[in-house]
Amino acid sequence: ASVARRHELEFPRTALQMAFRNDVLAGLSQERKAIPARWFYDLRGSQLFEEITALPEYYPTRAEIEILTEQGGAFAEAIGRQRAVVEFGAGSANKTPLLLDGIEASAYVPIDISGEFLRGSCATLAQRYPRLPIFPVEADFTRPVAIPGELQGHELLGFFPGSTIGNMEPRAGVDLLRGMRATLGDDGLLLIGMDLIKPRAVLAAAYDDAAGVTAAFNLNLARRINRELDGTIPVDLLRHRAVWNERRERIEMHLEAVRDISFHVCGRYFTLLAGETIHTENSHKYDERGADLLLLAGGWEPLRHFTDQAGRFMVVLARA
Numbered sequence: 410a411s412v413a414r415r416h417e418l419e420f421p422r423t424a425l426q427m428a429f430r431n432d433v434l435a436g437l438s439q440e441r442k443a444i445p446a447r448w449f450y451d452l453r454g455s456q457l458f459e460e461i462t463a464l465p466e467y468y469p470t471r472a473e474i475e476i477l478t479e480q481g482g483a484f485a486e487a488i489g490r491q492r493a494v495v496e497f498g499a500g501s502a503n504k505t506p507l508l509l510d511g512i513e514a515s516a517y518v519p520i521d522i523s524g525e526f527l528r529g530s531c532a533t534l535a536q537r538y539p540r541l542p543i544f545p546v547e548a549d550f551t552r553p554v555a556i557p558g559e560l561q562g563h564e565l566l567g568f569f570p571g572s573t574i575g576n577m578e579p580r581a582g583v584d585l586l587r588g589m590r591a592t593l594g595d596d597g598l599l600l601i602g603m604d605l606i607k608p609r610a611v612l613a614a615a616y617d618d619a620a621g622v623t624a625a626f627n628l629n630l631a632r633r634i635n636r637e638l639d640g641t642i643p644v645d646l647l648r649h650r651a652v653w654n655e656r657r658e659r660i661e662m663h664l665e666a667v668r669d670i671s672f673h674v675c676g677r678y679f680t681l682l683a684g685e686t687i688h689t690e691n692s693h694k695y696d697e698r699g700a701d702l703l704l705l706a707g708g709w710e711p712l713r714h715f716t717d718q719a720g721r722f723m724v725v726l727a728r729a
């Protein structure tokens with residue numbers, strides 16, 4: 410067999426792996442190197458993110474859980490009638506019970522691109538809520554999703570916790586919100602988590618913790634490229650950096666070369682000069698006004714902002 414053929418046999422590629430390859434090669438070929446944050450979450454990356462959520466410096470998960478736990482009654486009141494809950498990116502769905510315990514749900518529709526994740530979270534929820542009809546949908550939720558026909562006549566409540574929208578540039582965030590608007594319909598509601606702007610020292614610590622877990626999370630992306638894309642990135646010569654971009658009101662994560670380096674990925678050659686970075690994540694922070702503008706641009710009318718006691722995080726309820 411030819412060399413190319415052998416290569417293919419050794420590295421059979423799924424659509425997802427092809428997308429990873431394309432994003433990495435395109436991102437490393439740019440003038441300012443950047444790789445989309447969605448590629449952090451392989452098995453190891455997902456484990457490291459779980460660890461991050463337990464760090465003393467990383468407040469968002471705890472703050473959002475506090476809101477969901479303590480304001481269930483207020484949600485129920487604001488939401489009014491019974492609705493089918495549509496969760497976007499229901500990967501592990503560990504915040505879902507907090508919502509389902511607070512409101513009256515007629516059904517649950519988790520949407521995730523990974524069928525495997527979906528099956529796991531459905532099994533857990535089915536056990537906990539034996540009478541709740543569950544309709545899993547394996548789909549890319551960044552595009553409008555067809556809701557199962559059985560739910561005709563149900564009014565829908567979208568649920569998008571975790572401040573994942575913060576990873577998106579505003580224009581991509583607006584596209585996503587418009588897609589959700591199409592998915593949820595004219596009488597739809599949306600409950601979405603967004604992280605609040607706060608003093609930069611608090612943000613810096615949350616994204617560069619003392620134990621180095623966030624650094625390991627960021628560096629795992631380079632390791633993943635080496636593992637899955639036949640890469641030779643010298644990971645020991647990269648350093649985790651978290652910087653506050655004041656103008657864009659976002660934390661950026663970068664991998665910075667400590668000296669000039671060169672490496673291969675999928676047979677292609679790349680270099681980084683000392684101090685040059687690969688931009689790996691944006692985490693946009695919003696105030697109420699900024700959140701409202703984003704939602705309005707995405708076709709949603711903000712109704713209420715729920716925040717934790719310490720005012721670190723908000724969950725916004727909006728209507729179509």
Ligand code: AVJ
Binds near residue numbers: 461575615690692
């Ligand atoms: C999962 C997108 C909410 O932006 O805070 C945590 C990911 N990155 N630490 C975030 C993350 C670094 C996280 N989100």
